[in-house]
Amino acid sequence: MTDHDRPQAIITWFYYDDLQSAATFYERMLGFSLVVDQGWARIYRASSGAHVGIVSGDKGSFRPQPQSAVLLTLVVDDVAEWHAYLHAHGAASLSDIQTHAEIQVRCFFLKDPGGYAIEIQQFLEPTVGDQFR
Missing domain, CATH: 3.30.720.110 (Signal recognition particle alu RNA binding heterodimer, srp9/1)
Known part of the structure; x- marks a missing residue:
C-alpha cells in the first residue's frame, strides 16, 4: 500500500435517540469543531485526522x-x-x-x-x- 492509499482520516460513528443533546455535548462540553452538518448526521473534528460522527438513531445504518x-x-x-x-x-x-x-x-x-x-x-x-x- 502506498501513502496515497492510506486513509485520510478516521470517523467513529455513534447513534442517538436525541441527536440535539449529543450535538450540544460534543460542541459545547468537549469543544469539538463541527466539520459537516448533514441534517441527521454530523461530523466533528476531535483532533487532526480523528473525527466523531453522530447520527440520528432513526435514520442511520444502525440503531442506538x-x-x-x-x-x-x-x-x-x-x-x-x-x-x-x-x-x-x-x-x-x-x-x-x-x-x-x-x-x-x-x-x-x-x-x-x-x-x-x-x-x-x-x-x-x-x-x-x-x-x-
Whole structure:
C-alpha cells in the first residue's frame, strides 16, 4: 500500500435517540469543531485526522443500543484540568481520577447523552504521550 492509499482520516460513528443533546455535548462540553452538518448526521473534528460522527438513531445504518461496548478515549496533557472543567459543566456519570501505575496512565470516565462511555486519559510517560501529538 502506498501513502496515497492510506486513509485520510478516521470517523467513529455513534447513534442517538436525541441527536440535539449529543450535538450540544460534543460542541459545547468537549469543544469539538463541527466539520459537516448533514441534517441527521454530523461530523466533528476531535483532533487532526480523528473525527466523531453522530447520527440520528432513526435514520442511520444502525440503531442506538441500551448498553454500548464502545469506549471513546481522549488523550490530553492534564487529566485534572479536564476533570475540573467537566465537573464544573455538569458532565454525567463523572468518575474520580484513577492512576494505573502498571500502564503509566491517569484517567477518568464519563458518559455522553446517549450513554456512550468516554475516557479522558493522560500518559504519565511523556515519550508515550508525545506519540499522540
